Amino acid sequence: MERAFGTSPRTTVGFGDDISAVKAFKDRLAVLKTDMLVGSTDIPPGMSTYLAARKAVVANVSDLAAKGARPYAGLVALGLPASLTKREIQRIAYGLRDSAKEYRFPFVGGDTNEADDIVISIALLALMSKGEIVLRSGAKVGDIVAVSDNFGSAAAGLRGLLERGLRPNQLPRELAQAVYRPRAQLDLGVRLASSGAITASIDSSDGLALSLHELSKMSRVGIQLDQIPVSEAALRFAGKYGYEPTDLALYGGEEYHLVVTIGRKKLAVAQRAAEERLKPIGVVTRGHDVVLTQGNRHMKIARKGWEHFRRRR
Amino acid sequence: MERAFGTSPRTTVGFGDDISAVKAFKDRLAVLKTDMLVGSTDIPPGMSTYLAARKAVVANVSDLAAKGARPYAGLVALGLPASLTKREIQRIAYGLRDSAKEYRFPFVGGDTNEADDIVISIALLALMSKGEIVLRSGAKVGDIVAVSDNFGSAAAGLRGLLERGLRPNQLPRELAQAVYRPRAQLDLGVRLASSGAITASIDSSDGLALSLHELSKMSRVGIQLDQIPVSEAALRFAGKYGYEPTDLALYGGEEYHLVVTIGRKKLAVAQRAAEERLKPIGVVTRGHDVVLTQGNRHMKIARKGWEHFRRRR
Numbered sequence: 001m002e003r004a005f006g007t008s009p010r011t012t013v014g015f016g017d018d019i020s021a022v023k024a025f026k027d028r029l030a031v032l033k034t035d036m037l038v039g040s041t042d043i044p045p046g047m048s049t050y051l052a053a054r055k056a057v058v059a060n061v062s063d064l065a066a067k068g069a070r071p072y073a074g075l076v077a078l079g080l081p082a083s084l085t086k087r088e089i090q091r092i093a094y095g096l097r098d099s100a101k102e103y104r105f106p107f108v109g110g111d112t113n114e115a116d117d118i119v120i121s122i123a124l125l126a127l128m129s130k131g132e133i134v135l136r137s138g139a140k141v142g143d144i145v146a147v148s149d150n151f152g153s154a155a156a157g158l159r160g161l162l163e164r165g166l167r168p169n170q171l172p173r174e175l176a177q178a179v180y181r182p183r184a185q186l187d188l189g190v191r192l193a194s195s196g197a198i199t200a201s202i203d204s205s206d207g208l209a210l211s212l213h214e215l216s217k218m219s220r221v222g223i224q225l226d227q228i229p230v231s232e233a234a235l236r237f238a239g240k241y242g243y244e245p246t247d248l249a250l251y252g253g254e255e256y257h258l259v260v261t262i263g264r265k266k267l268a269v270a271q272r273a274a275e276e277r278l279k280p281i282g283v284v285t286r287g288h289d290v291v292l293t294q295g296n297r298h299m300k301i302a303r304k305g306w307e308h309f310r311r312r313r
Numbered sequence: 314m315e316r317a318f319g320t321s322p323r324t325t326v327g328f329g330d331d332i333s334a335v336k337a338f339k340d341r342l343a344v345l346k347t348d349m350l351v352g353s354t355d356i357p358p359g360m361s362t363y364l365a366a367r368k369a370v371v372a373n374v375s376d377l378a379a380k381g382a383r384p385y386a387g388l389v390a391l392g393l394p395a396s397l398t399k400r401e402i403q404r405i406a407y408g409l410r411d412s413a414k415e416y417r418f419p420f421v422g423g424d425t426n427e428a429d430d431i432v433i434s435i436a437l438l439a440l441m442s443k444g445e446i447v448l449r450s451g452a453k454v455g456d457i458v459a460v461s462d463n464f465g466s467a468a469a470g471l472r473g474l475l476e477r478g479l480r481p482n483q484l485p486r487e488l489a490q491a492v493y494r495p496r497a498q499l500d501l502g503v504r505l506a507s508s509g510a511i512t513a514s515i516d517s518s519d520g521l522a523l524s525l526h527e528l529s530k531m532s533r534v535g536i537q538l539d540q541i542p543v544s545e546a547a548l549r550f551a552g553k554y555g556y557e558p559t560d561l562a563l564y565g566g567e568e569y570h571l572v573v574t575i576g577r578k579k580l581a582v583a584q585r586a587a588e589e590r591l592k593p594i595g596v597v598t599r600g601h602d603v604v605l606t607q608g609n610r611h612m613k614i615a616r617k618g619w620e621h622f623r624r625r626r
Binding site: 002004005006007008010011013014015019020021022024025026028030032033034035036038040041042072073075076077078079090093094096097100106107108109110111113114115116117119121123125127 | 317320323324326328332333334335337339343345346348351354386388389390392403410419420421423424428430432440
């Protein structure tokens with residue numbers, strides 16, 4: 001798909017990063033993001049239309065956050081089944097409005113259509129200078145790889161709902177939170193970008209493994225992990241229901257954390273910007289593999305990511 | 314829906330016009346547009362995925378054109394049924410690419426999803442100064458109302474396909490062209506806006522009647538027409554199949570012409586900018602009605618527009 005479009009002199013960042021950016025005025029960039037939420041593959045069982053709308057916003061904001069960009073204005077194009085009640089539609093509007101407020105930008109326009117399934121297609125604009133933006137491509141050999149949070153809670157929650165037949169209220173609180181009320185790390189992303197300490201950054205919504213592979217590919221480096229950051233709630237779930245915890249963390253997806261690389265002497269600066277929330281998990285190496293190294297054991301991390309589920313009807 | 318969102322100090326043009334606009338840098342505006350094409354309601358029988366993608370672009374560009382804004386960059390979010398072949402998907406990409414080329418802007422980013430129906434959600438960015446933009450709200454009593462083309466061809470073509478069971482190749486050429494290969498009046502819109510001769514402007518994609526009513530509502534004026542501009546092809550179709558030609562022209566929709574109001578002494582200036590293509594059809598009056606006046610007969614034009622068809626499967 002992307003290859004069909006080529007590139008243009010206006011384009012500073014095209015397809016292949018979390019966002020796109022075009023030259024706007026002098027050295028100022030217009031940063032653009034679009035992400036579409038589709039009911040059957042993106043709305044888990046038990047999620048209200050209010051929270052679905054919120055999730056659509058979070059998915060878009062998270063990609064901006066990873067670049068250090070604050071959303072400035074948003075558009076929303078909706079596809080709505082004829083069967084939706086007026087009240088459900090209003091809940092979508094409120095979900096959009098409230099989450100836009102949470103991330104401090106206005107929705108300024110939109111388009112409403114009839115469709116067979118709920119579709120919420122959001123486009124965001126951010127304005128920033130060229131030097132401020134952090135791409136996927138800046139990681140250097142020797143940099144530290146770090147994450148903004150532990151992984152696996154959303155994957156565990158989704159597996160509970162989809163594979164174990166749990167009802168939403170049977171999910172442990174942290175898993176329910178991860179599935180139904182994810183948050184974008186906007187302030188953190190902006191602070192990290194302005195700290196000057198991070199060299200590359202990506203949002204983890206397609207899963208930790210794929211995020212690491214994307215950083216690796218776009219920066220033309222390898223990554224060596226010394227640990228997989230698994231959340232305690234995912235560990236407990238994995239123990240109880242017989243899942244492999246590192247699989248939940250690596251290949252789960254639907255989590256809006258940040259995965260960053262930090263200049264080798266800049267960890268303290270980055271941690272100060274991040275209020276000590278970053279968890280170092282490895283280093284940037286030569287090559288192009290993503291490997292987990294523990295003692296003498298080396299294990300390649302597969303380049304696979306989150307496959308959207310299909311909601312059972 | 315729109316009322317849920319309120320307004321913001323950043324917003325120069327919010328919901329309710331063809332586009333939205335936010336203050337970007339000094340007096341420069343970022344003009345934003347999103348329009349979603351949904352297969353079941355927007356793709357007529359016999360339209361290829363290539364031309365459907367083109368139509369999605371035209372619908373977005375046409376709204377910018379009515380404001381005098383050139384698209385600067387585009388995003389596209391796609392919902393694609395799992396049943397679509399790789400080739401069909403490529404045709405969508407080529408349709409997007411070729412039509413973007415036609416209107417001289419690059420697609421710089423996007424998002425691809427699985428969905429039950431084809432969904433093509435486009436967002437466009439344009440950059441312009443505040444004084445350059447022509448809104449729906451500027452019409453003054455005494456202004457001339459004019460259109461960029463005659464109406465009814467697309468409506469006639471769609472009725473031929475949907476109500477008369479005609480095959481695409483049985484449609485007269487002009488009707489097929491109107492249905493399958495609509496064009497946005499981008500150069501015309503930009504020239505008219507820069508001429509300084511037009512006071513308000515709207516794209517006619519929801520139909521001539523609704524466009525006139527929108528101009529009337531947003532400018533707080535009435536409109537008195539002395540004629541309904543019906544295309545010859547629509548007239549012939551109406552005669553042959555027993556339709557009311559003015560209904561086709563007024564309530565048909567799916568046509569991407571411009572409907573503008575022109576300062577009362579500026580018709581010659583506007584016509585020069587438009588290469589004499591404007592057709593005056595009436596004047597702006599006090600009040601809030603849209604009326605057709607012929608001799609002593611006055612007829613109110615109903616505020617009704619194009620209802621998207623549902624494709625038969």
